[in-house]
Amino acid sequence: MDNANNTQAPEAQRQAHLLAALRPMAATLPESGIMAVVNYGSEKAGVMPFWAGEGDAPTPVFIAEAAIEALRQGHTFYPHLCGIPQLRQAVAAYVRRHFLANVAPERVIITGSGMQAIMQTVQALVGPGDEVVVVSPVWPNIFAAIHMQEAEARPVPLQCAQNAWRLDLDRLFDACGPKTRALFLNTPGNPTGWIMEPEDMLRVRDFARARGLWLIVDEVYGQFVYDRPRVTSFLEVMEPDEQLIVVNTFSKNWSMTGWRVGWVVIPHSRVLGQVYENLALYNTSGVPAFLQYGCVAALTDGDAYLKSLVEQCRQGRALACERLATVPRVRLVWPQGAFYLFFQVEGESDSLVLAKRLVDEAQVGLAPGSAFGAGGEGFLRLCFAASPATLRTGVERLVAALA
């Protein structure tokens, strides 16, 4: 390979040429605001990471060993595109066990992460020029998935008032115009912990029905609730053949973020099933079958582990909220669900600057609120899913740095 070609333009010019040759959508695809801090801090010695949506426990042994057994048995050929039948059945049984919803296994599509569940759904429903109304602040990747279809996201911010996050439904409905194809909701919500109440779910359902809109609902944190026995799933309030897509993942419930397996429940429809099979084929051609056997173990034998993880998060929430509430500059609302504390620091308006400063000064990694779209700037997100000793150390560092 010879780089000393006299006919070549200077390096900077050639790099600019490469950039100009990209598709404009890709060249303008936003870098994740969370990754901006991760990339800033991940190589710095001693920084404790609370920036991502995961704790510090590896995947439980019973899940790993089920995948290992399947791998050793030779389940290493092209997988079923929509998931192995056992896993689709196990998801259906899990939904039935935890929610008042009876989902047929054919409605369950296994995906290569919750992210892919969202991406394939947006690919299926939203095209150039369409709009999706998104309740924010929210996990930012939905905005990017919409951008990748050359569609527009219209955020409707939650309001933080009277010690709670609230959604103004009239504002949500007013945001829906003639180009709106779908509403995206994440409840329980990342990063706020907001939970949509059942009566509001019914109003949203009725509005979507009347307007012919899709509801895309991210219920990834459906098990992480603290002040009520359980949440209601949208699957409980809508019919099997309505325009509802419910997104989920194995990542959070069973400490499997590194497995990249999720699922989606689609309407009961042969046509939609074929569309999701096609999308699976053309995106990644399925999820490794041997990993799916591990997922079956998680669903079948993982309720006790899940319960203990939720309990750990409940204690983590108390620790983080109680200690940070002692800092005069901190304003916080106890989250109702998920496993994040989303808090403000008085006098700090640029959350990315603050997050980087905390990496350097407190050796603690948080996600900047600006990463989560409209309504997020001025906040920081702390994941409290880590084990108690780790979380305590990190929180005390934060308290000291912000005091």
Next chain:
Amino acid sequence: MDNANNTQAPEAQRQAHLLAALRPMAATLPESGIMAVVNYGSEKAGVMPFWAGEGDAPTPVFIAEAAIEALRQGHTFYPHLCGIPQLRQAVAAYVRRHFLANVAPERVIITGSGMQAIMQTVQALVGPGDEVVVVSPVWPNIFAAIHMQEAEARPVPLQCAQNAWRLDLDRLFDACGPKTRALFLNTPGNPTGWIMEPEDMLRVRDFARARGLWLIVDEVYGQFVYDRPRVTSFLEVMEPDEQLIVVNTFSKNWSMTGWRVGWVVIPHSRVLGQVYENLALYNTSGVPAFLQYGCVAALTDGDAYLKSLVEQCRQGRALACERLATVPRVRLVWPQGAFYLFFQVEGESDSLVLAKRLVDEAQVGLAPGSAFGAGGEGFLRLCFAASPATLRTGVERLVAALA
């Protein structure tokens, strides 16, 4: 869940409503012509599958055990978006060892399958209204990936004449118009085994340079060559910062189709690296780290396995070609590369009908040529990567059925 809601429209009407509510791109996304036969035959007892691009050997133990060790060590957290550093380095070393190209590890992006490598590349380069010129017949998923961007594929068929597949370069260049953004080449090619000669590579390179076009080159079968010591990679004839993307996968070389891991070599460019990191984040957020340790083992310790697999395919090619050449109705060209025999049967013009009939009458599963785009109809594709005894049984069934 109550299905007996009086206000509901009849089932057929609601299903039509769901279909109409889909994005038109998704509703018109083609079902794979290969899957059409797989879905037809996979549940039928005794059918031998030669329809997919895989043999019958599970992944070698040394690769599986490396992944198992990493899984047990707890590599189960969110992965590096572009791949673990060890794997990116191992790919660079592999390329250096097998080809005359020196690729920096930063240019290597690990992807969730070769399919995802193609999908992310098309997402990065091709938008609505753009065109991609594709040498066909070819693995059909590239057409679908282009369709998913609401772009157009313009196929340029190879010609089968004088006992070889040939590409008319003038025809290729004439197909490139003002909307053309990229050329897609698969060499050695699936399904034909065609290999682009080095002098043609230079002409294509010069044309792409002059016109500012991207070259997307699928070199997945770069090791499967039979009548020459090795093939030349496009990485050998282009500079590191030119508009070249080379796609590859672990699937074929090391019997890892079920792992869904691939890689792509991108130009040397910080901006492009960031774009691919973003695309990784928003598609699936990376590939499981513990699987990547298995991939490191494949690259580092897998040359001998690869060599034996290529040798098995060489014998498979001979067996399939020699036996099928004895059937008077069969017309075939010995493939120069890849591991498929792409052959015609006189008097059979509908390859999907014929493939289904062979499932029923010969209990052999082949892929219909119509699945591979322009120039493919009238052919059948047989994968000869299986072990000798299995392949022999299947070929003899075919010979008997077609005689």
